[in-house]
Amino acid sequence: MRLEKIDDYRWLIPRTYKPGMLTDAVVFASERLLEAIRKDQSLEQAANITMLPGIVGRALAMPDIHQGYGFPIGGVAAVDAQHGVVSPGGVGFDINCGVRLLATSLKAAEVRPKLRDLVHQLFRDVPSGTGQSSQLKISDGDLDRILEEGPKWAVENNMGSEADLDNTEERGRIAGADPSAVSQRARQRGKPQLGTLGSGNHFMEVQVVDEVFDTQTADRYRLEKDGVVLLIHTGSRGLGHQVCTDYVAQLDEAMHRYGIRIPDRQLACAPVQSPEGKRYLQAMAAAANFAWTNRQCISHAARGAFKRIFGASVQMPLIYDVAHNIAKRETHVVDGKQRAVVVHRKGATRAFPNQAVFIPGSMGTASYFLLGQEGAMRETFGSACHGAGRVLSRSASKKGTTAKEIQKELESRGIIVQSLTREGLTEEKPEAYKDIESVVDVVHNAGLASRVARLKPIGVIKG
C-alpha cells in the first residue's frame, strides 16, 4: 500500500486507494513504526473501516495498530448518530476492556523487601477466572443492577468509594444500558466471572514511578518519583464476549435487510437508529458497566492484598479508569460543525483534554501515564492509543524461549512475575510488542496526549 506522508507522525490512506472507501484514513506513526505496521493486514483493515455507512471525518489508526478481526486493533471510526451504522466488531469481543491505575501511599523502598509476598497475595486474591473461580457469589438481581448501574453496586456493597466512581470514565455507567438486551447465555458466562482477571493479555502490575515529565499533573494525582502504583488491565470477561458473539450473528443477518455491503463479515453492522442497532448499544452499555464493576471488584481485592502485606494504613486512591474497547455517543466538531456521532474505539483510549490516559507497555518494559490534549479533539475524536501493539504472533512469540527463562530474566531485572500458565509468559514476552517509547513519542509529538510519567513494573500477575 502506498501511503501519502502528511508529516513525521501522520500518513494518509487516500479514499481513492480502493473502491468503496467513503473517506480517507489517517495513520499516526513514525517511519520506523510504519515498517512494523506494514507486516500485517492492519492498514488494509484501516481502509476497510472507511466503508462503514455514515462514517464522519476520517478513519484513524493509532501508532499501536495491529491486525484484528474486521476492525484493526488501534482503530477509531466515528459514524453519524442518526444516519450511521454501529458495528460490534468495532468494539470487539472484550467490551470495555480497559485500564485503571491506582496510586498507593507506598514507596518502592518499602515494597521491594516484601515484593514476592505481595505478588503471591495478589495472585491468590484476584482469581484468573478459569472455569468458575470468582470469589463473589452474586444473584440475578445483583447482576441486573450491575448491568444497569455499574460499579455503584460494588460501592454499595463495601467494595469501593464514591471517589472511585468520580475517577471512572462515565462514573462507570453508560446511560441506556438495558439488562434485558443481554442474553441468558451472556449472563451465565459473566456471572461466575465477576472480579476475575482473565488470561491472554490481561494482567495486573505493581509499578514504580520511574520518571515524571509533568510535575504539575503528577502532583495533582499525588504521584512522585519512586512511588508505587497498581495497574489493572481487564474487561467484561465472558459476558462481554457473549454479547459481541450474539450481536455479530444478529447484525450479520440484519445488514442484508438494510442493504449494507461491507468487505469483511466480521464488520457486521446495522443502522444506529434501527431496532437491531439500538438493541446492540443497550447490551454493549450493560456489558461496559459490568466491565467497570469487574475492575472495581478487582481493585477492592487488590487493596485488601496490599493491606495484608503492608498494614491497614495503606491508601490506594484510584487515579482513573478508562475503556479502550467501546462505542460512545459523543458530540464532536467536524468541518466546523457540531455533530452527534457514535465513536468506535477498538483498542483505542478516550483522550479528552486533561483526562488521564494510560498506555501499558509489554511485560517487563514501561507503561505511560499521559494527559489527553486538544489535538485529540481536533484530529482523533478525542482518542489515543491503548498499548504497545503486537509485532510477533502468539505462536512466533512462544518459539525460542521458555516460561522459566523469561521469569528468570525478568527476576534478574528485579521484576517478580506470577502467571497461571506458561503461555501467559511466553506469548506476552517483551519482544512480542512494539517499542513502547516509539509509540508514546508519536502520541506525544502528534499532540494527542502528553507524557506525565513513566511507570516501570516490579511485580506482574498474569492469568
Next chain:
Amino acid sequence: MFEILEHPSDAGILARGSTREEALIEASRGLTSIIVNPEGIALKEERAFRASGSDDGAQIVDWLNEILFFFDTEGVVLVDFAIDSWTDREIVGRARGDFYDPARHEFRTAVKAATYHQFQSQKTPDGWEIRVFVDL
C-alpha cells in the same frame, strides 16, 4: 486432522475431514486444544449442542462458540464430538469431556470467541476444509 494457524494477534484453526461433519469435529478438537491440553481428559460429562444460523458459516461459528460457553459457565472441557444432524438452519449434536481440574489438566489460554474473519468452509478434492480464526 487440524492445524493451528498463525495470526498476528490471535490464532486460527485449519481443519480437514472427508466430510463437512468430520471437518467440523476436527475444528472443535482444534479449538479445545487452544484452551486446554486435551491429553488425559476423561469422557465423563456429555453436553447437547444446538447451533443455528442462516448459512453454514454462521452455524459453524455458533457450534464452536458452544464449546466456549460450556467451558466458561461450567468449566467443562469437551474433547469428543458427534454430529447427529445438519440442516439448512441448524446443527444438532453432542460433546463429551470432563470438568477442568487445575491439578490434573494443563490450561493454555482462554478463547473469547470464534469469528467470521477470513472464515472458509469448502469442499476440497480430498473432502472438506474449514478455516476459522478465534479471538484470544
